[in-house]
Amino acid sequence: MGTAPTPATDSPSVLDRNSLHPDCTNCFALCCTALGFSRSADFAVDKPAGSPCRNLAADFSCTIHGALRPRGFRGCAVFDCFGAGQRVSQDLFGGISWAAEAESGRNMFAAFNTARQLHEMLWYLIEAQDRTFDPEARQRAGRLRMMIEAALGSGVQRLLGLDVKEVHASVRAVLIDISEEVRMSYSAAGREHLDAGLAPGADLIGRNLRSRRLCGADLRGAYLIAADLRFSDLSGADLLGADLRDARLDGADLSRSLYLTQGQLDAAGGSRATRLPADLTLPGHWEGG
Known part of the structure; x- marks a missing residue:
């Protein structure tokens, strides 16, 4: 089992959320090659990893990119690599594709799978570090960021030897602690979620939660598929891993929600009236998008 590398210094983190957005023009379509999927409502065909x-076209572009949803590839439309694709393609493999050097493909695909998980952890840690008021919690998040960045910059072999489960467990503990702190700070803003059965991992499929003050709700890992959250206030609500497929977010306030990702928004429905965090964008298929 691999071990997590420890940075030699306490130098500041260099990555920010701007570097954790996908740049498909600098990626060798790793999400279209490394990953596998089964035929389902999200994928029209089977594809082995x-x-x-x-x-996939010869230049690594998608030949149906503009019609992924109507062609049955909604899963592709909502996938977010958190910038791992360009990191692996350009930094770790020097801009040489798996197609040009076929023998490097296996390592490149494995590195992408690991880097994608680490980049997602960085996405959450950056927010957690910014949102906490506790200096000790901020330092814990910062140390984890530096450790992950060191792993990403240590070369392919060390990256592949990383114990990702161990890193994930450490990150999860910090995220949960900071989530509790942030959510408690919203307690005076209204806690209507307490009598609504809202809890981590809750089955809220199709639930009518329209126009509710859900400030500080813990919705980590909750199933909010097709839930009606229109015009609800989710300030301080923990949405880590929440399933928002087909959730209705028109007019909802997500601007200060916690641990929200672009992929979650892309899987949901909303409108121009939906309030989003500054580093996320209005999905193209939303009304006004």
Whole structure:
């Protein structure tokens, strides 16, 4: 089992959320090759991991990118690599693709799978570090950021030897602690979620939560598929891993929600009236998008 590298210094973190957005023009379509999927409501066909998608062009572009949803590839439309694709393609493999050097493909795909998880952890840690008022918690988040960044910059072999489960456990503990602190700070703003059965991992599929003050709700890992959250206030609500597929977010206030990602928004429905965090964008398929 690999171990997590420890940075030699306490130098400040260099990555920010701007570097954790996908840049497909500098990626060798790793999400379209490294990952596998089964035919379902999100994918129109079966594709084994490590093989190019049948819709992949020679220049690594998607031949149906503008019609992914109507063609049955909604899963592709909502996928977010958190910038791991360009990191692996350009930094770790020097801009040489798996197609140009086929023998490097296995390592490149494995590195992408690991880097994608680490980049997602960084996405959450950056927010956690910014949102906490506790200096000790901020330092814990900062140390984890530096450790992850050191792992990403230590070369392919050390990255592949990383114990990702161990890192994830450490990150999860920090995120939960900071979530509790942030959510408690919203207690005076209204806690209507306490009598609504809202809890981590709750089954809220199709639930009518329209126009509710859900400030500080713990919705970590909750199933909010097709839930009606229109015009609800989710300030301080923990949305880590919440399933927002087809959730209705028109007019909802998500501007200060916690641990929200672009992929969650892309899977949901909303409108121009939906208030979003500054570093996330209005999905193109939303009304006004």
